[in-house]
Structures are given as C-alpha cells and as structure tokens.
Amino acid sequence: MEVLPPQRSEGYEFFPGIGYYKLHTASENFVNASNICRNEGAHLAIINSEEEATVLTKMLQKGEYDIVWVGFHDPRKNRDFRTIFGTPLNETGFSKWKKGQPDGASKQFCGYFDPEGLGDVECEATFPSVMNFKPLPTLSLLGTNYLAFILSMM
Numbered sequence: 040m041e042v043l044p045p046q047r048s049e050g051y052e053f054f055p056g057i058g059y060y061k062l063h064t065a066s067e068n069f070v071n072a073s074n075i076c077r078n079e080g081a082h083l084a085i086i087n088s089e090e091e092a093t094v095l096t097k098m099l100q101k102g103e104y105d106i107v108w109v110g111f112h113d114p115r116k117n118r119d120f121r122t123i124f125g126t127p128l129n130e131t132g133f134s135k136w137k138k139g140q141p142d143g144a145s146k147q148f149c150g151y152f153d154p155e156g157l158g159d160v161e162c163e164a165t166f167p168s169v170m171n172f173k174p175l176p177t178l179s180l181l182g183t184n185y186l187a188f189i190l191s192m193m
C-alpha cells in the first residue's frame with residue numbers, strides 16, 4: 040500500500056482527531072493569506088466543531104493574538120457566507136457569530152475568527168491567519184498516531 044503523507048511545511052501542530060494547524064503570525068490581507076496557505080499545501084482553517092474552535096482559541100491565546108483570518112467569506116457580496124470551498128457557513132458545523140456580527144453589509148466580505156466567535160470584515164484588512172490541513176482519509180484508516188509517526192520522520 041502506497042502511503043503519501045500530505046505536504047507539510049514547518050510549524051504545524053498536530054491535534055489528534057482534528058488536524059494540523061499553524062498560526063501564520065505575519066499580518067496579510069485575506070487573499071494573500073489564502074494564497075500563502077495554498078502554497079504550503081494547506082488552506083485557511085475552516086472550523087467544523089466547537090472542539091476545532093477551541094483549538095484555534097488556544098493557538099491565539101498562546102500567541103497573544105486577538106483575530107485571525109479563517110476560511111470563509113461572502114463571495115457574491117449578498118450575505119451568503121460560505122467557506123472558501125463553497126460550502127454554506129451554516130453547514131460547516133460551526134457558525135457561531137460573535138455578538139453584533141456580521142455587521143458589514145455593504146463592505147465586509149471576508150471572515151475572521153476570534154475567541155468570541157466569527158465576524159465579517161473588509162478583505163483588505165490585515166491579520167494573522169490560521170492554516171490547516173487534515174490527514175487524508177486513506178491515512179486516517181491507519182490511525183493518526185501512525186501518520187504523526189510518518190510525519191515526524193520527514
């Protein structure tokens with residue numbers, strides 16, 4: 040059986056059962072942050088559960104950051120928030136808006152996360168970002184410990 044671990048760049052932390060995350064600390068606008076993630080074989084984090092939101096909160100608190108880009112936006116500028124892969128936000132498993140958000144009807148089309156929830160903001164704003172990739176399904180059959188072992192050997 041051929042095992043191909045996902046691409047991995049430096050600095051990703053593994054959270055068992057959830058995935059690999061990295062806090063990209065340099066502030067970028069949404070498009071640049073998204074491209075930087077893609078170049079690392081990852082994507083802006085898409086939060087699928089409270090547990091995953093907790094992971095992001097921990098990462099922010101460790102770095103003492105308030106706000107990060109995550110992988111959702113309003114691509115048609117009509118308040119139909121979707122992930123960067125096109126899934127409606129309310130189907131992701133985590134769509135808890137921060138109190139008062141979203142509030143940027145005519146000008147805030149990109150999505151952020153902070154420990155109080157999700158928000159919309161101008162895409163030209165610059166923030167750190169959380170990059171994520173999840174173990175490939177074929178590899179998860181082998182168990183996450185095995186995958187972590189493979190990656191630790193790279």
Ligand SMILES: [Ca+2]
Nearest residue numbers: 142143159160
């Ligand atoms: Ca807002």
